[in-house]
Amino acid sequence: MAVRPLRDGRYAVETDHATYVVDLDAATCTCPDSEIRGARCKHRRRVAIEVTEALVPRPDERRSACAVCGRPLFVPMAADGPQLCRRHDHAPGDLATDRESGSRLLVVRATGERADRFRTGQGRVVADYESNANYGAHEPVFECVYLDSLDAAASPEDARRYAFPASRLIAVERGFRPEPLARGGDAPTDRASAGHRQATLAA
Secondary structure, rough: EEHHHOOOEEEEEEEEOOEEEEEEOOEOOHHHHOOOOOOOOOHHHHHHHHHOOOOOOOOOOOEEEEEEOOEEEEOOOOOOOEEEEOOOOOOOOEEEEEEOOOEEEEEEEEEEEEEEOEOOOOEEEEHOOHEEEEOOOOEEEEEEEEEEHHOOOOOOOOOOOEEHHHEEEEEEEEEOOOOOOOOOOOOOOOOOOOOHHHHOOHH
C-alpha cells in the first residue's frame, strides 16, 4: 500500500485494486471494512504507522523544504514564508557563531523575512552587504547581538542588533542565556576585529 497525504489533512491509500481515503482524526476510511462493518481497517493502521515513523506528515502538517539546504520538512499546515530545518533554524536565546568573523552571537529574533527584502536600521537590504555574498538572498534573516556587547547595564533586548542570513550562523548552544555580569566585572570577550564588526549588518 502507498500512502499519499491530501491537502485537507486526509490520506489517500493506494492498493493493487483500489484507492481509499483515510481520515485519522475522524477514525474513518472509505473501504468496505470501515464503512460497512465499522472495523479499524488495515488502511487506517498503515497510515498510523507511517505517521508515527515520520514517513508522512501528521493530519495538521504539510510537506515543505528547508530554505537553505532543501532538506524535506513537515511543517504546520498554516505555516507560511521560508521554512528551515533544525540545523539552519535559530530561536531567541540560542548561541551562534558568525561564519565570517568567528564572533559569538546571541540570537534575539527571527524576522520571518528574506535577506533580499529585510532592511537594516541603515536602510540597506541584508542581501546587498558584501559580507553576505556567499549566502542565499532567499534565506530568512535573524537578528543577533554580539556577546561582548553585553554588560551589566544592557540586556540582549537593549544591545545593538545585527542582521544575518540563516546559513551565516553556526548553532553553538540552544537556549543559551548569558548570566548578568556583576557591576565592574569583565564582559565576555570576542577577538573579532573592528573591520569584521563593520562588515556585519547593523540593524
